[in-house]
Structures are given as C-alpha cells and as structure tokens.
Amino acid sequence: PITFTDDDYTGVCPNQDDPMVIVVEVxxxxxxxxxIDQGSLADILYWPTFLRLDIPHSLIQPHTEPLVGFAVERVHTRGYxxxxxxxGTSPxxxxxxVRYLLVEANTSYNIIIERPTLNxxxxxxxTLHLTMKFPGSGGRSSLSGQTRR
Known part of the structure; x- marks a missing residue:
C-alpha cells in the first residue's frame, strides 16, 4: 500500500496551502x-507550451467541443x-x-494533469504533504511539489 508519513513533510509548510505543482518530461x-489537479477529466497542454516543445503540428487531432470552465466560460480548443x-527520474x-487537449488561454501553468492520467x-x-506517489519502474516512486518562496 501507498502511505504518507511525517518524512513526506520535508520542505513543506502545512499552513501554506500550495497547489501541487511538479516538473515532468514531455x-x-x-x-x-x-x-496536479484531481478535479477534472481533461488533461490540458497550453498552446504556448506546445509551441515551445517543437512538436510537429501534424500530430494534432481535431477536437471541436469547447471546454466549459469554473465560471461557465467556454474555451475553444485547438485539438488534442x-x-x-x-x-520522476530514473530509475x-x-x-x-497521455491525451492532452490543446488550449489557448492565459494561465500560470504549462500543463494540467487530471484524474484520467493520475488513475x-x-x-x-x-496535497497536505505536497507529494504524489505511484508505482515506478524501480518500485514505489515519489514526486514532491514545488513550494512557493
């Protein structure tokens, strides 16, 4: 089983209420x-980040359904x-x-990972420990969130 202990509090201020923000390789x-946001079904890759990754546009598949946000605003996608x-890092x-919806919107994040990918x-x-644990290639893996300074 995956458990969290006091050792997972390293570098975390429990009164800060920071979001779970990590570094990944894409x-x-x-x-x-x-x-890391457990509240939605769509993994998001923001358009400016997609452009910086230098991924061929030929990989984009059409997606015509808009996203409906928290304030019920509609955001159009550029595909998926x-x-x-x-x-994590080796080993x-x-x-x-992961299937990402490509979204052009103003945000402070590059990617949002949602429930389907976490599952x-x-x-x-x-979120209390700002830690995510998962089965890795070398056993159980752990990623710590980046805290605000």
Missing part, C-alpha cells in the same frame, strides 16, 4: 509548472495530441501516453 523536454510523459520513473499512473496525491 516529448524529451523538461516542463515546469505542471499542476497524444504524447509520452515521464513522471524510479514511469512513462505513459492510469496509479498515483495517490497528498
């Missing part, structure tokens, strides 16, 4: 400001793309294929 590029994402990393990864997230 298409062989390190991507910072990746938000399936890309490999690596969580305790895990690489899976596929077998991840358990503790």
């Amino acid at each position: 298409a062989n590029w390190e991507v910072h400001k990746t938000l 793309v399936d890309l490999l994402i690596t969580f 305790d990393s895990r690489r899976i294929m 596929q990864l077998g991840a358990v997230v503790s």
Whole structure:
C-alpha cells in the first residue's frame, strides 16, 4: 500500500496551502509548472507550451467541443495530441501516453494533469504533504511539489 508519513513533510509548510505543482518530461523536454489537479477529466497542454516543445503540428487531432470552465466560460480548443510523459527520474520513473487537449488561454501553468492520467499512473496525491506517489519502474516512486518562496 501507498502511505504518507511525517518524512513526506520535508520542505513543506502545512499552513501554506500550495497547489501541487511538479516538473515532468514531455516529448524529451523538461516542463515546469505542471499542476496536479484531481478535479477534472481533461488533461490540458497550453498552446504556448506546445509551441515551445517543437512538436510537429501534424500530430494534432481535431477536437471541436469547447471546454466549459469554473465560471461557465467556454474555451475553444485547438485539438488534442497524444504524447509520452515521464513522471520522476530514473530509475524510479514511469512513462505513459497521455491525451492532452490543446488550449489557448492565459494561465500560470504549462500543463494540467487530471484524474484520467493520475488513475492510469496509479498515483495517490497528498496535497497536505505536497507529494504524489505511484508505482515506478524501480518500485514505489515519489514526486514532491514545488513550494512557493
């Protein structure tokens, strides 16, 4: 079983209420400001980040349904793309294929990882500890969130 202990509090201020933000590898590029959000069904890759990753536009598949946000605003997508994402570092990393909706919107994040990917990864997230644990290639893996300074 996956458990969290006091050791997982390292570097975390429990009164801060920081979001769970990690670094992942997508298409062989390190991507910072990746938000772990357990509240939605769509993994999001923001358009400016997609452009910086230098991924061929030919991989984009059409998607015509808009996203409906928290304030019921509609955000149109530029399609979707399936890309490999690596969580963690070797030897305790895990690489899976993720379908991202491509969204052009103003945000402080580059990627938002949602429930489908967390479930596929077998991840358990503790926002209190700012830690995500999952089965990795070398056993159980752990990723710590980046705290605000």
